[in-house]
Amino acid sequence: MVTVNHAEDVRHDPRRWWALGALVASMLVLGFDMTILNVALPTLARDLGATTGEQQWMVDSYVVVFAALMLPAGLLGDRFGRRLMLITGLGVFLAGSVVGALAGDVHAVIAARTVMGIGAALVMPLALSVLPSLFGADERTKAVGIISAASALGLPLGPIVGGWLLNHFWWGSVFLINVPMVAIGVAACAFLLPETRDPTSPRVDTLSTVLTATGLGAVIYAIIEAPDRGWGDPLVLGVFAAAAALLAGLVLRERQEARPMLDMTLLGRRGFLFNTLAATLVMFVLSGLMFVLPPYLQAVLGHDALGTGLRLLPMMGGLMIAAKGAQPVVARFGARAVVAVGLVVLAFAALLGSRTTVDSGYGFTALWLSVAGVGFGFSVIPAMDGALAALPADRAGSGSGLLMTLRQVGGAVGIALLGSLLASAFRDRLDVTGLSGEAAHTAGQSVVAAHLVAARAGSARLADSANGAYVHGMGLVLLVSAVAALLAALLAAAFLPGAPAAVRNEPEEEAPVMAGPGGDAGQ
Known part of the structure; x- marks a missing residue:
């Protein structure tokens, strides 16, 4: 009431x-x-x-x-x-x-x-x-x-x-x-x-809240620290083990609750599970891209901060166009086909972006960003709709909360994992020959730091190497993103329900609120 x-x-x-x-x-x-x-x-x-x-x-x-x-x-x-x-x-x-x-x-x-x-x-x-x-x-x-x-x-x-x-x-x-x-x-x-x-x-449930926060925090910490310490480092492995124990404890705790805060049984519903998985993987890719693109546009291509913001608009433009067109396309072809094709388009855009070179210029970036935006829109909107539609009326609140939480987790893991891959690839490819140990370490921290060291040392070679190393790392990130999107497309095509979920008669106070194209429930 x-x-x-x-x-x-x-x-x-x-x-x-x-x-x-x-x-x-x-x-x-x-x-x-x-x-x-x-x-x-x-x-x-x-x-x-x-x-x-x-x-x-x-x-x-x-x-x-x-x-x-x-x-x-x-x-x-x-x-x-x-x-x-x-x-x-x-x-x-x-x-x-x-x-x-x-x-x-x-x-x-x-x-x-x-x-x-x-x-x-x-x-x-x-x-x-x-x-x-x-x-x-x-x-x-x-x-x-x-x-x-x-x-x-x-x-x-x-x-x-x-x-x-x-x-x-x-x-x-x-x-x-x-x-x-x-x-x-x-x-x-x-x-x-x-x-x-x-x-x-x-x-x-205070204990469930603590287990969620510490478990997620431990996963992110281990992923971010791994490039510096090594994936086999005892601390990294220990933190991963602790995270697994904390999250397992969360699942066991919630399964014992009569009215759980995080209703895991909803993941047993095929429509909810695979639509949520698709939406989470889309957030994984989107968050990773939004992390790696600004340094490329600023440090490698030389644009200022405002110019960088404006140059990200093609992706948002493609997303907005797809968001407006998603509903009639879904009505014509069905959500499963639209989600799967949207993810394939996203995978193609990421694969295209992975071919970026230091000399590609912004025109090529704008092209694949636009395609990526279209793929994002046509995959995430029907996936969110399908996940919410698969919920029974009496669990709409807990189900939409679980969906939003998993999407945010996908974004956090995307930034941590893809950012760590970028950091490792950049450091391995950067040529620091002739630099002192301290200068070499500083240059390896980021492409911006490498350019600052290059400016102080008057080394055009280091600046060129930093640009090449960053583009190489960004290419690997985009390649992994393409694989993730393609995997999500295959799962969507194989497991999403073929027919639209029945419309539910819901109490007026509990009608679920649908999300905007960019985020969770209007985010």
Whole structure:
């Protein structure tokens, strides 16, 4: 039972659209915070001396915490009040943004991103869960469309806004831009949103939450540390073993719960399992690409931060086009065919991108980025739809939470694994002949660091070697991405249900909210 104070009055109050505006502002911030830091990574590498591994942590600290806390955050809102926890989440996100803007070293930036991930985990599910209290069934589709479009718009806006800020201000401005927007969101939510609760929701399981966060964190740590220490290093192997034990403990714990926070039994449903797997692998590839492309565009091709953001638009353009066209194509050919073909297109784009050379230029990059965007859109939208449609009405909430969590995990692992592959390949291929031990070590940390060492040493040969080594590593990343997309396509073609899932009759309060093309439930 959902308790809403004066629900019918709220649903006819003209201020509900202003309240939706507050939610849109919040989701827009979350949307572009998923990508705004990527374009700043080369600047952070230069100004703070961040290694490739530290750059991975700057991105992944946000994503791992976001994934681990999203489910318990939603349950906290159900139990203690969605407006209260939404405002709390925005406040935490605001605090993390301020810490990031004032940070003076790499570790402070990572800590700030971790705090922001906690806030984002509260905001994402709760911004969506308050919609039924604001809008009746006749208006909710329009409201969901607006909030999803805002969140999707944030993805391409992130690199552009970040690039413009970096061209005019210091790197901390990519954090400071959040402050006014989040402050407006807090004020609007406090004055315009009704308070809603669901006292019957499952309790927040602290042990499961700890097992999720530490298990995922251990996996990511081991993957990021492996290029430096070696995959056979005792610490790396020990952390992998600890991660396996923690995640196994999580599964056992959740299987024993009468009302689990993370409902693993849903993975026994074929439609949900394989659609979720397809969507997770798409996020694996997308996150990896968004990590490796900005240094290529800035360090190798020589574009500034704003130019880099603008040059990522072909992929977002292709994704938006596919998102608009996905529904009629699915209606004509069926979701299984569209998801499989979309993944094949994505695999082709990644394979094409793996042929990039130092002399290819941006035109070739724009071509395969556009194709990749189309593949992303035609694979992830029907996969998300299919996963949600495969859920029974009484488990729509827990199922959509599990879907969102696994997608975030796919993104975090993509950044860690593909970033580590890039770091290893770059270091192995870089020619540091003639450099001192310290200079050689610094140059091997990232392509930006190598260019800084080359500039100080006046060595054009080192700069050329750094460009070649980075393009070689990026090619390997794209090749692995192509294999992952092709594997997902084969699984989709073989195991996705051929017929569309039956439309469910769901209670109005529990109607699942569909995602925008760029992320989870409007992300």
